[in-house]
Amino acid sequence: MGEPIAQVRAPMVFNRLFAEAGLDARMVAFQVGPEHLKMALDGLYHLANLDGLIVTVPHKIAILPLLAELAPMAARSGAVNIIKRRPQGGWIGEMVDGLGFAEGLRSAGHDVAGRRVLIVGAGGAGVAIAFALALHGCGEISVYDVDRRRAAALVDRLQADGRAATIAASPDPAGFPVAINATPVGMKPDDPLPFDVTRVDAGALVAEVIMKPRETRLIELARAQGNPTVLGERMLDYQAPFVLDFFGIRRH
Amino acid sequence: MGEPIAQVRAPMVFNRLFAEAGLDARMVAFQVGPEHLKMALDGLYHLANLDGLIVTVPHKIAILPLLAELAPMAARSGAVNIIKRRPQGGWIGEMVDGLGFAEGLRSAGHDVAGRRVLIVGAGGAGVAIAFALALHGCGEISVYDVDRRRAAALVDRLQADGRAATIAASPDPAGFPVAINATPVGMKPDDPLPFDVTRVDAGALVAEVIMKPRETRLIELARAQGNPTVLGERMLDYQAPFVLDFFGIRRH
Numbered sequence: 001m002g003e004p005i006a007q008v009r010a011p012m013v014f015n016r017l018f019a020e021a022g023l024d025a026r027m028v029a030f031q032v033g034p035e036h037l038k039m040a041l042d043g044l045y046h047l048a049n050l051d052g053l054i055v056t057v058p059h060k061i062a063i064l065p066l067l068a069e070l071a072p073m074a075a076r077s078g079a080v081n082i083i084k085r086r087p088q089g090g091w092i093g094e095m096v097d098g099l100g101f102a103e104g105l106r107s108a109g110h111d112v113a114g115r116r117v118l119i120v121g122a123g124g125a126g127v128a129i130a131f132a133l134a135l136h137g138c139g140e141i142s143v144y145d146v147d148r149r150r151a152a153a154l155v156d157r158l159q160a161d162g163r164a165a166t167i168a169a170s171p172d173p174a175g176f177p178v179a180i181n182a183t184p185v186g187m188k189p190d191d192p193l194p195f196d197v198t199r200v201d202a203g204a205l206v207a208e209v210i211m212k213p214r215e216t217r218l219i220e221l222a223r224a225q226g227n228p229t230v231l232g233e234r235m236l237d238y239q240a241p242f243v244l245d246f247f248g249i250r251r252h
Numbered sequence: 253m254g255e256p257i258a259q260v261r262a263p264m265v266f267n268r269l270f271a272e273a274g275l276d277a278r279m280v281a282f283q284v285g286p287e288h289l290k291m292a293l294d295g296l297y298h299l300a301n302l303d304g305l306i307v308t309v310p311h312k313i314a315i316l317p318l319l320a321e322l323a324p325m326a327a328r329s330g331a332v333n334i335i336k337r338r339p340q341g342g343w344i345g346e347m348v349d350g351l352g353f354a355e356g357l358r359s360a361g362h363d364v365a366g367r368r369v370l371i372v373g374a375g376g377a378g379v380a381i382a383f384a385l386a387l388h389g390c391g392e393i394s395v396y397d398v399d400r401r402r403a404a405a406l407v408d409r410l411q412a413d414g415r416a417a418t419i420a421a422s423p424d425p426a427g428f429p430v431a432i433n434a435t436p437v438g439m440k441p442d443d444p445l446p447f448d449v450t451r452v453d454a455g456a457l458v459a460e461v462i463m464k465p466r467e468t469r470l471i472e473l474a475r476a477q478g479n480p481t482v483l484g485e486r487m488l489d490y491q492a493p494f495v496l497d498f499f500g501i502r503r504h
Binding site for chain 1: 255257278280283284292293295296297301
């Protein structure tokens, strides 16, 4: 559920998994604008065979007041990307974007343990990634956002959770072994770069949350200058186990 | 959209048609109980990529007050089985069950023109079938329902539309060249027969609306005694062109 939805890959990924698991289940995209979120969610609650929803832009934070309960990563992050019906009524939400992102890095051979991380963008994705990388034992997290209050809010949250975090005065990636774009900047062909890729340290990892285009200009330029890169699609591909767990789906 | 939904065949039929037509469209079953119909429909209205719904038991009549407009067969029948969003807002509903049923008979070589018809069951399906067979020029329609007021209401409606119609005092099929079960009686293994099949005239057509089981006991017994029969699945298979037309889908 999101808007726009033309770019979403989740139905393809999960319908393949459902088929492999022999499940009589189907994921379809629901286009819902921000002004209709409450009405749509109230209505969807009454589809008795709907187990739950994957929630995407622009609802990941706006949906919070409509939920009855937050699971651990959602409570930490202040954002959700999956919700399901509770046996006792109401929705419970969890946030597994960050877990998928961190697992995508780990499984590609990139260990973040002890390494300083720059996260550009403190929206739903940035927040989730920050908490998941912290769980994976990363070093100090620096957060940049064009909305400085948003960056400050994330840093406050991380510090309250006992994590080392600072606000970055600029999106300059110099000096960071890991630099992450967690903004939507790069989805459109004429978007600027989210940060100056020529300032990335030699050998530093450049990671992306954008899934469409599959390879953003940031990724292309980073790779061209010899930096290791991780595509946004890994965040989705590697969150599937967490989503299936949340919905109580056992895989073969 | 209905309850129960385990028996529905429409998603299989239409997803195959969508695939054949190369459409990026998908039909999924929505289980909605009668007490949740309004909430669910209000919510579904806000899924911007939902073109419309096929409406089934128990909502075909109950949904009427929630619609902004009725298309011609729905207005005649007082029931709908498909709805779509109007450009100017609200839902418009149409009823093509009967058109599919009548086309299913015609394409199987059964011409109803001028022939008397017994319809057992004056619910959504019975009403729709009565008006569609009337359009195909059938003879007098006799209507039986355990709820006599429901039978009377359908007969009144048919007469108001200029059709020859009477209330049947019993579901006795004797003397009718066409006898139709338009009740759900026969879905469960231990259901009684909707009418006494041994009383059907030699050579008379016995037709069914039930799709699951594919062959009801009524159909089996009628066939065993040599009567021509038409299965309930034809009603769905042959309404597909009317549904696609309603949604403005052009087929190759």
